[in-house]
Amino acid sequence: xxHAIITVNDLNLWYGQSQALKHITMEIPExxxxxxxxxxxxxxxxxxxTLNRMNDLIPTVKITGEVRYGGENIFESEVNALRKxxxxxxxxxxxxxxxxxxxxxxxxxxxxxxxxxKLDEIVERSLRDAAIWDEVKDRxxxxxxxxxGGQQQRxxxxxxxAVEPKVLLMDEPTSALDPISTSRIEELAMELKEKxxxxxxxxxxxxxxxxxxxxxxxxxxxxxxxxxTEEMFSQPKDQRTEDYITGRFG
Amino acid sequence: MKHKTKSxxxxxxxxxxxxxxxxxGCVLLISVYLILSGLPAILEVGIADFLFGSSxxxxxxxxxxxxxxFILTSIYGTAGAIIIxxxxxxxxxxxxxxxxxxxxxxxxxxxxxxxxxxxSVVYGLVGMIVLVPGIRKLFGIPDGSGLLAAIxxxxxxxLPSIIKMSVTALEAxxxxxxxxSLALGATPEETYFRVSVPAAKSGIxxxxxxGVGRAIGEAMAVMMVAGNVPNMPDSIFQSVRFLxxxxxxxxxxxxxxxxxxxALFSIALVLFLFIMLINxxxxxxxxxxxxx
Numbered sequence: 001x002x003h004a005i006i007t008v009n010d011l012n013l014w015y016g017q018s019q020a021l022k023h024i025t026m027e028i029p030e031x032x033x034x035x036x037x038x039x040x041x042x043x044x045x046x047x048x049x050t051l052n053r054m055n056d057l058i059p060t061v062k063i064t065g066e067v068r069y070g071g072e073n074i075f076e077s078e079v080n081a082l083r084k085x086x087x088x089x090x091x092x093x094x095x096x097x098x099x100x101x102x103x104x105x106x107x108x109x110x111x112x113x114x115x116x117x118k119l120d121e122i123v124e125r126s127l128r129d130a131a132i133w134d135e136v137k138d139r140x141x142x143x144x145x146x147x148x149g150g151q152q153q154r155x156x157x158x159x160x161x162a163v164e165p166k167v168l169l170m171d172e173p174t175s176a177l178d179p180i181s182t183s184r185i186e187e188l189a190m191e192l193k194e195k196x197x198x199x200x201x202x203x204x205x206x207x208x209x210x211x212x213x214x215x216x217x218x219x220x221x222x223x224x225x226x227x228x229t230e231e232m233f234s235q236p237k238d239q240r241t242e243d244y245i246t247g248r249f250g
Numbered sequence: 251m252k253h254k255t256k257s258x259x260x261x262x263x264x265x266x267x268x269x270x271x272x273x274x275g276c277v278l279l280i281s282v283y284l285i286l287s288g289l290p291a292i293l294e295v296g297i298a299d300f301l302f303g304s305s306x307x308x309x310x311x312x313x314x315x316x317x318x319x320f321i322l323t324s325i326y327g328t329a330g331a332i333i334i335x336x337x338x339x340x341x342x343x344x345x346x347x348x349x350x351x352x353x354x355x356x357x358x359x360x361x362x363x364x365x366x367x368x369x370s371v372v373y374g375l376v377g378m379i380v381l382v383p384g385i386r387k388l389f390g391i392p393d394g395s396g397l398l399a400a401i402x403x404x405x406x407x408x409l410p411s412i413i414k415m416s417v418t419a420l421e422a423x424x425x426x427x428x429x430x431s432l433a434l435g436a437t438p439e440e441t442y443f444r445v446s447v448p449a450a451k452s453g454i455x456x457x458x459x460x461g462v463g464r465a466i467g468e469a470m471a472v473m474m475v476a477g478n479v480p481n482m483p484d485s486i487f488q489s490v491r492f493l494x495x496x497x498x499x500x501x502x503x504x505x506x507x508x509x510x511x512x513a514l515f516s517i518a519l520v521l522f523l524f525i526m527l528i529n530x531x532x533x534x535x536x537x538x539x540x541x542x
Contacts, residue, residue, distance in 0.1 A: 054429065054432070054433060057429075080435045080437055081435065083433055083434065083435040084434070084435035088433035090429065090430065090433075094424070094427060094429070095430075096427055096430065096431070096445055096449070097448070097449050098448065106431070106436075106445075107435065107436075110431075110434060110444070111435065159434070160433070160434070163435060
């Protein structure tokens, strides 16, 4: 197992009165893909959003425990700096209603990069890394809304890469896409793990098997099992995991 | 049975159509009437002399009918109201739509709604009693009523239109855009001004145009604070008369059928054309929003 980049220690989270995450403890290994699986409402998306503190935006949320990134408890560090390091790709492709170029340049500009040459370079590198450069290089000034769903999602990945994060959180990034676009995103994720740590929430167990190195199975807010993907899908340790991956519920 | 419901539907459909056509009919009637009654004086005076003549003296021995002072006053007055009102209204809208705590938002929105409901004569009255003496004292001039007072009153009057419409546009911005920006490490304020506002720009632009329409069409409040003398608006303290107030204040004493009376219709026609232009601009912005 690679060195852990994020360490989660006894994490609990409540939405108002209802507890959505219960005593989660796990280590997310660097430069690998960790899949979070489980039935709807099991807390996997909530857990993902905790890692870059997007849950902070919901007023009734209460969190205890700690998540350590880079030696610091993220709940005590500066949130915008954390989100620069821990990027996110959402379930529904959400490019800004502006040009492709401006979408990618948005993050770097936010973090103070003004030089046109530098921005040009970042835009090209990010789009290349997200495997969409060849498709959009001739229309960088066109509105991103005109792209197909799959292209939009890869653009969103490029936008996240542009601020040079270490970790990329993906919240069911292919659930709104067709099979071909899905396989392109999957290939991309596998390429990206050379440089980035990826945590992906997925409903699709085949997807978890295909691309992830580690899998975490969530049920009713608990982390039931966490381990190497191959092992978990061949020899699950917990009966509930076995029931879920063999399709007995969920 | 089937036949019967069908004919009933036809009748109901017909009634609604007629009701809808009443509005269309009113607009057509007003347009045709204004053109027919506005054109003779313009032709008699000469279109250039009418629009660009700088002197309005209908009761002089050699009457002059130049409405440039009114046109410029209306344009300057509206522009001034926009310059003051838009920044205040826009920033208020951003605050209300994105930042304000729920209770503060409720109170301010109530206040904005009330501001929209106050009759314009009350604005004029308050302007006369508070604003005009205030300007007189502040700037040490003999009379406080004039262009500046009118601009301030108009700026306040257009606030509700700008705030309400901008808030609606800003609240319609999908949360996904804002989430994406926050997830990139942008602060909430950066997110509002660099993502939400650009995404809502056609709605915000439309709110400004709506404000322009409200300002240029206002008569009563400006009549009470602008001094109402047909001067060229060459200073912000100048006592001036707007297109609207020219019609409103002179209609009562102009002789029916006289060139003076007809010229007032012509002023109304010019105002009408301004409003049409503004509506076309408004439609342009709103349509731009829909195709996106």
